[in-house]
Amino acid sequence: MRLVPASLRARLALVFGIGTSVVVLVSLSLLYVALDRQLDGAVDADLAARSNDLGASVGAHDLSAVANDPMAQLYAADGSPIATAAAISGRVLLDPAEVRAVHGTTVRSVTLPARATGVPLRVRVLSRPVGGSAQVLAVAQPLAAVERAGARQMVVLAVATPVLIAALAALGLMLLRAALRPVELLTREAAAISTVDADRRLPVVGGDDEIAHLAATLEGMLSRLSVAFARERAFVDDASHELRTPIAVLQGEIDLALAAADDPEEVRRSLLAAQRQVLKLGRLAEDLLLLARERMGSVVVYREPVDLGDLARAEASALAAVTGLTVDVRGGPVVVEADGDRLRQVLTNLAANSVEAGATSARVTVSAGHDYIGIEWADDGPGFPPGLLDAAFERFVRGDPSRTSSTGAGLGLSIVRAIVAAHGGTAKLTNGPPLGGAVVTVRLPLTAPRPAETTVR
Known part of the structure; x- marks a missing residue:
């Protein structure tokens, strides 16, 4: 049996409902406690006011005020009643031991025993010493009305709590539905997109919130995937x-x-x-x-020390015999950790590209920088067309037929870039010096990248 719902909306609604219930229960419990204490405080304040008035009368030797009070008693030091209110005639609020224990103002709730024809009476009693002869005055207030008010509050809160929780849960569910509606729409539209209609786009989600950012991110991803598919x-x-x-x-x-x-x-x-x-x-x-x-990032290169100067000179002789292109190699010995066969393929492709463009001579310059090895291939051909410089490394890209006699597939420079990238280097195309035609500049790092990046089979 699954205890946690699978739906995000259901999980959020469950968490919201539980959290709301806890907050409401704690809040209403604190409210009940606060109201109960407020009622007790009101009773204690009334008892204190009556006690002060009766204390003044007792100090003036006027005991009639005690007899006329709704519920009061005056005790001697030994605990015997001196004056009692008519409403509690025959009852004592404090026994002798409790009277003798009074040394200051004390307030407590007690239950008076039932009379022959009545029921026990719950009262709130305030007692304190009065006068100069160790007399004790006790003033009481029945708690029946206060307890009924507390019970009514409890009933009201018991009824209001589930209603309030249900209302807040319904409101939270409505808010969740409204908040997740764009996600549902995006989900349906994304599920409907296939390779057949790859140009289809997700609906625009307004606003600047997280869901709007998610929609914009997904839209950008679809755009990139569409370009990749194309x-x-x-x-x-x-x-x-x-x-x-x-x-x-x-x-x-x-x-x-x-x-x-x-x-x-x-x-x-x-x-x-x-x-x-x-x-x-x-x-x-x-x-x-x-x-x-x-x-796929899995071009295999086998690294070993290679002298680029010697490799370029040996390859220049072979290329001259096959293509008729005059290749001048410049630069001293430069050793790099690289795949010699792949670098020969680079030079062969560059030579084929120059021959197809109509060049008759080329120059290879090998140099060493601070953290890289440079190979520059330059020819005396017409150079790359201006609109082709940014795209010449792409697959199946050819120059203007009127400017070249190319019969190849347009993959030579793409392969050059792939091999150079597998070595962790870069390739750049320009036109101009030193021979006035196309110039291809290759840079290889002195330190070989980690094998996992370039030698994955």
């Missing part, structure tokens, strides 16, 4: 487009080879063309896999 859809669309062309060419070459089965030379040319498309598909698949891992 990017992923664009990535899938672009990847599908890039894969479609080589697959179509591959299919065509295979068809040609099958149609020219009796012509070995034609079959060979078709197979070679198909082989080039397979290699292109393989490179594209590897690039897409690397970028997918980069999105």
